[in-house]
Amino acid sequence: MTLVRAGRLVLLLLLARWTWLFLVWPMRQDTIGDSFLHLISIPFHEAGHVIFSPFGGLMTSLGGSLAQVLVPIACGVAFLTTSPNPFAASVMGWWTGENLSDVALYIGDARALNLVLIGGRTGAEVEGHDWEHILQIVGLLHRDTQIAGVVHFAGAALMIGAIVWGAVLTFRKDESEQT
Numbered sequence: 001m002t003l004v005r006a007g008r009l010v011l012l013l014l015l016a017r018w019t020w021l022f023l024v025w026p027m028r029q030d031t032i033g034d035s036f037l038h039l040i041s042i043p044f045h046e047a048g049h050v051i052f053s054p055f056g057g058l059m060t061s062l063g064g065s066l067a068q069v070l071v072p073i074a075c076g077v078a079f080l081t082t083s084p085n086p087f088a089a090s091v092m093g094w095w096t097g098e099n100l101s102d103v104a105l106y107i108g109d110a111r112a113l114n115l116v117l118i119g120g121r122t123g124a125e126v127e128g129h130d131w132e133h134i135l136q137i138v139g140l141l142h143r144d145t146q147i148a149g150v151v152h153f154a155g156a157a158l159m160i161g162a163i164v165w166g167a168v169l170t171f172r173k174d175e176s177e178q179t
Helices: 003-024 029-033 036-055 057-081 086-108 130-137 141-171
Strands: none
Touching: 003 086, 003 141, 036 057, 036 086, 057 086, 057 130, 086 130, 086 141, 130 141
């Protein structure tokens, strides 16, 4: 086994363990919202509000979650088209799924407003949060937990699919190994 293959395997095992935690304890702030990747993704989320602000209130609110999901997708596309590095793209697919799970936590809190936000206070202690605003505008606030469940499922499926893709790439025989 090459060093690259061993490194990829270790990374896939770590991602699989992280995915397992998201599946066993879904929709909990201490599992998803306090994760290491949440801290990496939050600047993209906040930048999304600014980037989408010229398009009105709904898009300003939605822009945070949208940017949070689009950044790893853009990175994955870049890895596929410029490097090309499909294994790195599979990791970006996993990160996209993790971000969907992160956003699902936020969506599911739209009515309860118990999620601790960046300022250290809950949505109930301030003027609500993005997904309360978004779902109120589109008339689906009463469906926050159902929508969150669908988004969380999509994120989990993407994380699992990305791990499988990465594993296939890791264990695929290179042309140099087939001789």
